[in-house]
Amino acid sequence: MTAFxxxxxxxxxxxxxxxxxxxxxxxxVDLISDYIENHVLSDAEKGFNQSVFYGKDSDLMSVLNSAxxxxxxxxxxVIIVKEAQDLKWGKDTDDPAKGIDPLLSYxxxxxxxxxxxxxxxxxxxxxxxxxxxAIEKNGSIFExxxxxxxxxxxxxxxFLSARGYRIHARASSLIAEYLGADLSKIANELExxxxxxxxxxxxxxEDVHTNIGISKDYNVFELQSAIATRxxxxxxxxxxxxxANPKSNPVQLVFGALNSYFTKxxxxxxxxxxSSQNLAKEMGVNPYFLKEYEVAANNYNVPKIFNIISYLRExxxxxxxxxxxxxxEQSDLMKELLFKIIH
Numbered sequence: 172m173t174a175f176x177x178x179x180x181x182x183x184x185x186x187x188x189x190x191x192x193x194x195x196x197x198x199x200v201d202l203i204s205d206y207i208e209n210h211v212l213s214d215a216e217k218g219f220n221q222s223v224f225y226g227k228d229s230d231l232m233s234v235l236n237s238a239x240x241x242x243x244x245x246x247x248x249v250i251i252v253k254e255a256q257d258l259k260w261g262k263d264t265d266d267p268a269k270g271i272d273p274l275l276s277y278x279x280x281x282x283x284x285x286x287x288x289x290x291x292x293x294x295x296x297x298x299x300x301x302x303x304x305a306i307e308k309n310g311s312i313f314e315x316x317x318x319x320x321x322x323x324x325x326x327x328x329x330f331l332s333a334r335g336y337r338i339h340a341r342a343s344s345l346i347a348e349y350l351g352a353d354l355s356k357i358a359n360e361l362e363x364x365x366x367x368x369x370x371x372x373x374x375x376x377e378d379v380h381t382n383i384g385i386s387k388d389y390n391v392f393e394l395q396s397a398i399a400t401r402x403x404x405x406x407x408x409x410x411x412x413x414x415a416n417p418k419s420n421p422v423q424l425v426f427g428a429l430n431s432y433f434t435k436x437x438x439x440x441x442x443x444x445x446s447s448q449n450l451a452k453e454m455g456v457n458p459y460f461l462k463e464y465e466v467a468a469n470n471y472n473v474p475k476i477f478n479i480i481s482y483l484r485e486x487x488x489x490x491x492x493x494x495x496x497x498x499x500e501q502s503d504l505m506k507e508l509l510f511k512i513i514h
Contacts, residue, residue: 189310
């Protein structure tokens, strides 16, 4: 079940007495819990029938005592435990000899008029626990898995499509490279972006540059293009810009992007079926970018790419202070790296 399937069930008021929202990616955990918090009860019902706990500041018995109450002038009451990964969970046993866990006891026989939601973020809940199995049997569990970097551009396109917008492939990839795989951060920037674009219009690179604050000429994509064509002058201009604007262009982001780029370029060399569809699928890129990879492949053979990946690891460590000369500027190390890559 996807997050949107679960939300659709909630919209149809098909409620479960228990929900466990867990996983490494917090975006969908927040999306679902926010919907429950804002839409299950009316404003008039929330005063007496909705409680929000935070794991670090709450104890299990307070949560359970609230869950066992009956709603007042409402069909349901809603109990949400946010940051549930910080909650002190019970013993996870129903063995009388070991002391029955009161949480497990409740989960095995939950009150049908209570909607109890656990938001367990940044990690997966242990599926071996009886607690998990009780929620699975009597409620609904949603696991929000971390998204792979190469899937982020498609996620951006789907997010915008659902709101009636289109985006150019290079624009979605630039956002992905610039913001990483933090879906909450990406969604926030996209919500601001679409305020300045008419529905149905294609969101362009210019829109991204203007509204998200990514430089038009000095960004990771332009650096990759300069490297692909062995354009030393352009490459150094971009590195100088990065050095002058470190907060907007963190070096860790640059290294991650370059490592991903050359890993895909290495795959390109080993793929025998060079049809656009197959290349795009195997490399995990939009077909729009294949021409650039073809140019780069002509300039960088397999042994050279292996050397470059080794350089990237070496300079990543040096920038972190391992084996670096004292007081060496990050931009100087980046220039050294660029020279080794291109020559």
